[in-house]
Structures are given as structure tokens and as C-alpha cells.
Amino acid sequence: MGPGDLEEVLSQLPWDTVPELISKVESGEDAGVYLLDKDTALVQTLDFFPPIVNDPYTFGQVAAANALSDIYAMGARPITALNLVAFPCSLGLDVLAEILSGGHDKVRESGAVIVGGHTIDDEEPKYGLSVTGLVNPKEMTTIDGARPGDVLVLTKPVGTGILATALKAKFIGDGDMAAAIESMRTLNREAALLFSSHGVTTCTDVTGFGLGGHLFEMVRAGGVAAELWAVEVPLFDGTLEMGRMGMMPAGLYRNREYVGDAVRVDGSCDPTLFDCLFDPQTSGGLLGSVGEKNAGALLDALRGGPCPEASAVGRIVEGEVKITICEEKKT
Amino acid sequence: MSADIDIDCSGLTCPIPVIKTRERIAEGGGAFSVFVDNDAACENVSRFAGNSGCSVEVSSVEGGFIVRVTPGEKAAEAAEPLPVTRQVPAGDKVIFIGSDELGRGERELGTALAKAFLYACTENEDRPSKMVFMNSGVRLVTENDETVAHVKQLEDGVSCVTTACLTERVQVFLQSALNL
Numbered sequence: 001m002g003p004g005d006l007e008e009v010l011s012q013l014p015w016d017t018v019p020e021l022i023s024k025v026e027s028g029e030d031a032g033v034y035l036l037d038k039d040t041a042l043v044q045t046l047d048f049f050p051p052i053v054n055d056p057y058t059f060g061q062v063a064a065a066n067a068l069s070d071i072y073a074m075g076a077r078p079i080t081a082l083n084l085v086a087f088p089c090s091l092g093l094d095v096l097a098e099i100l101s102g103g104h105d106k107v108r109e110s111g112a113v114i115v116g117g118h119t120i121d122d123e124e125p126k127y128g129l130s131v132t133g134l135v136n137p138k139e140m141t142t143i144d145g146a147r148p149g150d151v152l153v154l155t156k157p158v159g160t161g162i163l164a165t166a167l168k169a170k171f172i173g174d175g176d177m178a179a180a181i182e183s184m185r186t187l188n189r190e191a192a193l194l195f196s197s198h199g200v201t202t203c204t205d206v207t208g209f210g211l212g213g214h215l216f217e218m219v220r221a222g223g224v225a226a227e228l229w230a231v232e233v234p235l236f237d238g239t240l241e242m243g244r245m246g247m248m249p250a251g252l253y254r255n256r257e258y259v260g261d262a263v264r265v266d267g268s269c270d271p272t273l274f275d276c277l278f279d280p281q282t283s284g285g286l287l288g289s290v291g292e293k294n295a296g297a298l299l300d301a302l303r304g305g306p307c308p309e310a311s312a313v314g315r316i317v318e319g320e321v322k323i324t325i326c327e328e329k330k331t
Numbered sequence: 332m333s334a335d336i337d338i339d340c341s342g343l344t345c346p347i348p349v350i351k352t353r354e355r356i357a358e359g360g361g362a363f364s365v366f367v368d369n370d371a372a373c374e375n376v377s378r379f380a381g382n383s384g385c386s387v388e389v390s391s392v393e394g395g396f397i398v399r400v401t402p403g404e405k406a407a408e409a410a411e412p413l414p415v416t417r418q419v420p421a422g423d424k425v426i427f428i429g430s431d432e433l434g435r436g437e438r439e440l441g442t443a444l445a446k447a448f449l450y451a452c453t454e455n456e457d458r459p460s461k462m463v464f465m466n467s468g469v470r471l472v473t474e475n476d477e478t479v480a481h482v483k484q485l486e487d488g489v490s491c492v493t494t495a496c497l498t499e500r501v502q503v504f505l506q507s508a509l510n511l
Contacts, residue, residue, distance in 0.1 A: 088447040091454070121443075123450040123477075169346035246349040246379030250371035272378075 002254030003209050022137060028217035029143050030073040030204055033135070041137045045070035047207075048084045048128020052164040052282055053181055054174055056095045060102020060127060061185040066207065066283035067129040068110050072192035073205040073286060074142075076135035081107045083117025086126040099127050110187055141195065144221035145202035146289035150316040152226065153200075153298060155191040155307040156183050156285025158211055158276060159239030161249045166242040180236045184283040190306035191286050198298040199291065206284030211313070212277045213255040214287060215323055216262060222289075225319035227266075229329040230273050234309040239279070243272040251280040263323045274325060289316055336397065337363040340372060342483060348372040349379045352400065356383055359407035368395035376400075424459040426452070428468035431475070445471060449481040458485065 015025055022041065023033035031045035047067040051059045064081075071078045083103060087096050107114050112131065163180050166172045188205060195203055202222070206214050211233060219226045255278040256263075265274065285307070290298055295312060302310035315330075338355060340348040348367050355363055367373045373396040377387045380398070384406040388399040432441025433448055449471065452459065462485065464472050471478040 088450060090444065090447040090451045123443075123447045165346050169350050171346075244378065244382045246352075246375035246377075246382075247346055248371065248375055248378070250345055250369065253371045253374065 002251060003213055003258040004254065007258075023142075024144075024221075027144055027221045028204075029221075030070040031076070031133075033074065033137070033140065035137060039136050039138075041076075041135050041140065043071055043074050043076040043133040043135050043140075044130070046084065046128065046130035048086075048126050049282070050124055050126050052160070053167070053177065053184075056098035057102040058181060058185065060099040060104075061106045062102075062181070062283055063099075063127045064103040064106035064110075064129055065185050065187050067131050068106070068112070069188045069205045069207065069283055069286075071131050071133035072188040073203055074133070074135055075140050075192060075196055075203065076133035078107075078110050078112035078131050078133040080115045080132045081112050082115060082130040083119075084126075084128045084130060085117060085119040086122035086124070087119060088123050088125060089121065091125060096125075099125070103127065103129060106185065106187070110189060139196065141192075141201055141203040141288075142221075143202065143204045143218050146218055146222035146224050146226075146316045147291075148224060148316050148318045149292050150202070150289040151292055151295035151312050152215070152228070152314040152316065153288045153290050153295060153302070153310060154206065154211065154233065154285050154313045155188070155287075155302055155310045156186075156206070157234035157236045157239075157309050158206070158279055158281060158284065159236035160184055160282045160284065161210075161252060161279040162239050162242050162247050162276065163236060164282070165249045166238070166245070166247040169247060171242060171245060171247060172238060176238055183236070183285075186283075186306075188286050191302060191310075194298060194301050194305065195286060195288050195290075198294045198301065200288040200294070200298065202289040204287050206281050206287050208251065208255075208280045209258070210252065210255040210278040210280050211284075211287070212259050212263060212323065212325075215314075216259045218287065218289065219316070219323065220262075220321050222316070223321060225317050225322050225324070226314055227317055227330055228277065228314040228323055228325045229312075230269050230277060230325055230327050232311050232313045232329050233277060234311050235276060239276055240272055243276055243279075248275060249280060252278050255280060259323065262321060263325060266324050266326045269325055269327045273327070277325065285310075287313075335364055336366045338365045340365060340367045340376075341395070342368065342480060343372070344369065345371055345375050347484065348376050352376050352380060352398075353383070356380065356385065356400070356402050356406050360402070362399065362401040365398045365400065366392075366395060367398065373398060426459045426462045427465070428462065428471065429465045431467045431470040442475075446475070446478055446481075449478050449485070453481050453484045 020035040022035050023029040031043045034042045053059050068078050160180050204214050338351050376398045380387045380400045384403040386401045390397050433444035472482050
């Protein structure tokens with residue numbers, strides 16, 4: 001669902017609150033956080049979607065890495081996971097076994113354990129997981145702490161939505177998706193550990209709302225503005241070309257509409273590049289708002305380690321909630 | 332809907348309208364009109380055609396948009412050789428569907444299986460070259476909205492025929508292709 005429609009539905013619900021619930025559902029936080037005692041909080045999230053790659057085992061890996069990502073975006077450690085499966089038996093049970101095996105291997109890599117699941121018959125397959133993690137609330141990373149002067153650090157390239165659309169249209173083949181697939185099945189665990197060791201306290205993960213949509217949630221939660229430097233945003237090879245070929249997923253347009261007037265372009269920006277900033281991502285990178293003095297060391301550590309394409313993509317500035325897109329980096 | 336629409340993409344989501352536009356441009360003909368019923372498809376078709384050497388004119392109509400595409404001199408070439416394109420040729424498989432239920436027994440299960448089967452066909456790399464619907468099978472392409480959507484998606488590269496348009500060509504085809 002697009003972020004605009006979702007917000008409309010959620011705003012109609014009476015959100016009950018208890019003192020132990022320390023995450024704000026309405027602020028666009030990545031996961032729910034429930035305090036167990038003063039040093040321990042339970043972090044809960046879930047995510048599932050239809051296949052975006054052709055290979056079932058890889059799809060399972062990507063879906064699991066994506067579901068685990070919200071836990072890492074909170075600075076938490078995943079402990080248990082439940083499988084969520086919708087599947088048409090006509091596709092063959094061996095296909096389902098492969099999907100689950102991919103998910104299982106990824107969860108094992110994260111250090112968590114699968115404790116069960118639920119399956120329904122559905123004509124279009126869908127897979128995902130509900131994941132539970134633990135965090136010390138004092139070490140938790142939230143979405144609402146961005147402060148003027150912070151540098152915005154993105155850990156993975158953007159473009160999985162456009163490339164998946166192009167794959168579906170057979171404008172590209174599986175081989176052209178290789179880099180994006182590798183990125184989507186890579187856990188955000190190592191990046192989250194580096195964020196934590198470099199004092200990052202404000203973080204979200206880039207998924208369905210696209211870089212622009214998730215950055216908007218971050219600036220709105222923090223009551224600040226941001227500059228986004230379009231050419232500094234890493235893109236997977238082929239993303240711009242396929243965007244120009246009209247391979248933009250419908251969700252991209254919904255994301256762009258959601259941010260609406262809160263985004264403006266300073267000077268000029270290639271319209272396709274602009275739209276790529278709203279491409280819905282599957283298992284995208286972490287977006288951290290990092291104090292300027294730590295940004296350089298964090299980027300070096302990310303690039304030299306788990307995230308070779310990590311980049312400083314913008315900065316937080318004073319002002320009313322909005323995003324200014326500049327093609328070039330501002331100094 | 333106006334009669335001068337060459338490609339009707341109602342009910343089709345991205346990227347199918349772009350695929351259909353691309354095929355038309357690659358054929359190398361003159362100007363044509365595409366009807367799309369959603370903003371994303373309108374923007375994508377315009378973007379694709381504009382970047383493939385065509386001039387594009389969009390008009391808002393009831394229920395959607397008409398994108399008028401006028402290919403330039405080099406458009407057919409530009410639409411064809413995408414460096415990364417791999418078009419999967421349709422196989423020589425013919426699927427005959429004579430009922431809106433799959434198997435015999437409980438009707439609910441039979442119709443659900445028929446629906447799942449058509450969905451599985453859309454997901455299969457090895458697509459049939461033709462699908463023939465007869466008797467109550469015709470309902471799958473006329474009455475049931477969900478299966479109509481699957482078949483529409485399949486039509487990209489598959490020709491579907493129903494007994495509603497049972498012509499001489501189809502009868503001959505049935506005899507030879509299915510060894511009836």
C-alpha cells in the first residue's frame with residue numbers, strides 16, 4: 001500500500017497506549033518497542049511480499065533479510081522469527097520448500113531462530129516473517145532524533161524497485177539483477193553495528209516508501225528539514241536507463257505523491273534521477289543521521305567493510321519540515 | 332471509450348502497457364494511441380515513448396488517459412535493440428480449457444484450482460503459444476474478473492481464442508493442433 005493510503009487508514013484507529021510501549025506508531029517508527037524492564041525492550045516487526053526475483057531460494061533470503069532489517073534499524077538484536085506464507089499448491093511444494101530454506105538460512109545467519117509460522121492457500125505466493133528482537137532502550141536508534149548539521153549516510157544503493165519491474169517486463173535478465181540481488185539479501189546487521197559504534201542514534205531503513213519517503217518520515221518525526229544530494233545517491237547499474245524506459249513501479253509514483261509539496265528541487269535535477277529517489281526498495285540500506293564529527297569515520301568504516309557503496313547523501317538543516325533536492329553536493 | 336484507440340490497456344498495470352507500446356513502436360508503423368487507466372502507466376508509457384524517439388501527446392479522458400505516440404524516424408530501431416533485452420519466445424504449447432473447474436468434485440475447489448492454474452501460467456517462463464477456451468471454460472475469460480486479469484496478462488505473447496469467436500481458422504487450428 002502507498003504511504004498516503006496507509007496513513008489515512010491508520011489515522012482512523014484509536015491507538016491505545018500503555019506506559020511500556022515506548023515507540024510511537026504514528027511517527028513512522030520501523031518497529032514496535034515494548035519495555036520489559038529498565039534495561040530490556042522487546043522489538044517487534046513483520047513484513048511480507050510477492051516474489052521479486054525468479055529464484056525461490058533467493059526470494060526466501062531476500063524476504064528474510066528485509067524482515068530482519070527493521071530490527072537492525074532500531075539498533076536491536078533479532079532473537080526469534082515466525083514464517084508467514086501464502087502459497088498456491090499448483091506451483092509445487094518443492095518451490096515452497098526452497099523459499100523457506102532461503103529464509104531459514106538467512107535467519108540462522110542473523111543469530112535468531114525460527115519458532116513457527118502460518119501458511120494459507122493463495123493464488124499468488126507471498127513470503128515474509130514476523131521478527132522479534134531485544135534492545136537496551138538506552139542504546140536504541142529511533143527515527144525522530146535528526147538534528148541540524150547531521151550528515152545523512154545511506155549504506156546500500158537504490159534501484160531495486162525499478163530493476164525488479166524491468167526484470168518482470170524482461171527488459172533485463174536475471175544476470176542484470178545480480179548486484180541488486182546480492183545487496184537485497186545482505187543483512188543490515190554489520191552496518192547497524194558500525195552505526196552503533198560510531199554514536200548514531202537516529203536511523204531508519206529504506207524500504208517501500210523509497211529513500212525520499214523514508215527521509216521525509218525522518219525529518220517529520222524530528223521537526224527538521226533536509227537536503228538530499230541526488231548525484232551522491234548510489235544507484236545500481238541500469239537503474240537510470242530502465243527508469244528512462246518507463247520501468248518505474250506504480251509505488252514510486254505513490255511515494256512521490258505522498259511527499260508532495262514537502263519536496264522541492266533547488267536549481268535543476270534530472271527528472272529520472274529525481275524519481276529514482278522515490279523508488280520503493282526491498283531490503284534497502286540503513287539511512288542514518290550522523291553528527292558531523294563522526295560521519296567521516298563511519299563512512300570509512302562502512303566502505304572499507306560491509307557497505308562498499310555507502311555514501312553521504314545529504315544533511316539535516318534548520319527549517320520547517322521539507323526536503324530540498326540538489327543535484328550536486330552542497331558545501 | 333473512443334474508437335480510435337489502438338492499444339487498450341484498461342486494467343493493465345506496469346510494466347505491461349510499456350511492453351505493448353514498445354512492441355508497437357518496434358513494428359515500425361505510424362502514429363497510434365494507447366489508452367491507460369492509471370497515472371503510473373500514463374507516465375511510464377509517455378516516458379518510454381519520449382525516450383525512444385517518439386513525440387508524445389497526452390489527453391485526459393473519462394476513466395484514464397490517451398497517450399498519442401508518433402514515432403520519429405529512428406524510433407523502431409531505438410525500441411528494438413535494448414542492450415539488455417532478452418525476449419523469451421512463446422513456446423509451442425497449446426492449452427485447451429473446456430470448463431471453468433479443474434478436476435471433478437466440489438465446485439468451489441474446482442474453480443479455485445482453475446484460477447490458480449491460470450495464475451501459474453502467467454508466472455511460468457514457458458508460456459503457451461495459444462489458449463483455447465470452450466464451453467463453461469469461456470467464463471474464465473468473460474465473467475470472472477480475477478481470471479480475466481490473468482488471461483489479459485497472458486495475452487502478452489499468447490493468443491487466446493474462445494468459442495464465442497469460433498471461426499473457421501480456429502476450428503482448423505483445433506483439429507491440427509490438438510489432433511482432434
